[in-house]
Amino acid sequence: MDESRFLEILEAIPDGVILADRNGKIVYANTSALGCLDIGLDAIVGRDLKRFLSPLPLVEGKREAMLRLKEGRRPVRIILSRLSNMDWMVFIDDITEIHRLQNEILKIDKLASLGGLTAGIAHEIRNPLAGIKTTVQALEGELGRHDTRRVYLERIVHEINRLNKLLQSFFDFAKPRNPEMRVCDVRDIVENALVSVRSIAKQNHIDLMQSYLASNSMVYTDPDMVSQVLVNIFINAIQAVGHNGRVDVRIEDEGKSIIISVIDTGHGIPENIRSKIFDPFFTTRPDGMGLGLSISYRLMRMLRGDIGLETSDAGTTFRVFVPKYTVSI
Ligand SMILES: Nc1ncnc2c1ncn2[C@@H]1O[C@H](COP(=O)(O)OP(=O)(O)OP(=O)(O)O)[C@@H](O)[C@H]1O
Numbered sequence: 439m440d441e442s443r444f445l446e447i448l449e450a451i452p453d454g455v456i457l458a459d460r461n462g463k464i465v466y467a468n469t470s471a472l473g474c475l476d477i478g479l480d481a482i483v484g485r486d487l488k489r490f491l492s493p494l495p496l497v498e499g500k501r502e503a504m505l506r507l508k509e510g511r512r513p514v515r516i517i518l519s520r521l522s523n524m525d526w527m528v529f530i531d532d533i534t535e536i537h538r539l540q541n542e543i544l545k546i547d548k549l550a551s552l553g554g555l556t557a558g559i560a561h562e563i564r565n566p567l568a569g570i571k572t573t574v575q576a577l578e579g580e581l582g583r584h585d586t587r588r589v590y591l592e593r594i595v596h597e598i599n600r601l602n603k604l605l606q607s608f609f610d611f612a613k614p615r616n617p618e619m620r621v622c623d624v625r626d627i628v629e630n631a632l633v634s635v636r637s638i639a640k641q642n643h644i645d646l647m648q649s650y651l652a653s654n655s656m657v658y659t660d661p662d663m664v665s666q667v668l669v670n671i672f673i674n675a676i677q678a679v680g681h682n683g684r685v686d687v688r689i690e691d692e693g694k695s696i697i698i699s700v701i702d703t704g705h706g707i708p709e710n711i712r713s714k715i716f717d718p719f720f721t722t723r724p725d726g727m728g729l730g731l732s733i734s735y736r737l738m739r740m741l742r743g744d745i746g747l748e749t750s751d752a753g754t755t756f757r758v759f760v761p762k763y764t765v766s767i
């Protein structure tokens with residue numbers, strides 16, 4: 439086989455391929471490898487292979503490692519082998535997407551097992567609680583209208599109601615109902631969610647600003663579920679901002695989805711907890727349950743949407759992606 443045919447074959451391989459001589463001096467790299475490393479052929483030929491593989495040693499075998507590629511450090515799978523003349527042949531494959539999917543599966547698994555557990559416990563608590571409430575109410579009926587002991591019973595009922603609310607969150611988390619999909623306008627969903635949080639924002643002197651940039655904001659979704667997600671994100675934003683801050687809500691058209699962005703001027707989410715905030719029961723707030731975002735994430739996945747975020751110490755933007763309504767012809 440002549441050399442040009444050989445190079446044509448290497449070029450056709452979808453993985454990155456790098457060839458180096460026995461001393462590790464690079465003699466060739468196919469287009470995929472050049473794309474992966476974000477370098478031109480002229481700039482790579484003659485360079486030391488070890489430099490590109492660092493911190494991996496130049497030793498035969500198959501490995502996964504984090505290498506510095508064009509967009510920062512990314513996971514790659516590398517196969518290093520020696521040809522019969524002791525030259526090096528390297529296969530390099532960017533596996534960022536595989537890693538992302540693996541993490542996603544782990545997250546879903548974790549949610550599913552916790553879901554089963556909480557549903558079981560919540561169920562066992564709910565029934566005796568209902569019994570306690572009816573007994574207290576019966577007792578209330580026995581007391582005279584002006585009996586001062588009523589206040590004790592009211593306190594018990596108040597605490598029972600609080601526990602019931604907590605249990606409802608567990609149920610929402612463990613077993614969300616089936617979505618009821620319909621065509622609706624995202625603007626109505628946002629307005630509906632804002633109604634529930636306006637008074638909290640007002641109490642904290644926070645400006646809630648809206649801007650609707652999408653001309654078409656029709657989506658196909660379960661509006662109550664999206665509204666529930668937005669309320670969670672609005673409340674988090676209000677809590678992060680504290681007093682006298684600002685929360686912006688924007689609606690944009692992204693092609694396949696309508697994006698609702700919730701932009702706050704709060705304290706941001708520190709790097710070391712960013713990967714945990716969607717985990718159930720992860721919270722940094724003394725009175726938080728850590729269920730808001732995990733329920734929201736779960737609901738959006740059920741609706742074939744998504745949640746993304748960007749954060750810095752100047753604030754955080756949560757983006758909720760809601761699949762658009764498209765008319766099929
Ligand atoms: N906009 C935000 N700015 C800064 N931190 C945030 C923001 N949103 C969420 N977080 C962080 O993510 C954590 C998890 O949020 P999540 O809504 O799941 O739970 P929570 O608000 O703590 O409790 P819950 O919503 O169950 O009452 C919060 O405790 C907070 O540390």
Ligand SMILES: [Mg+2]
Binds near residue numbers: 673674726730
């Ligand atoms: Mg929350």
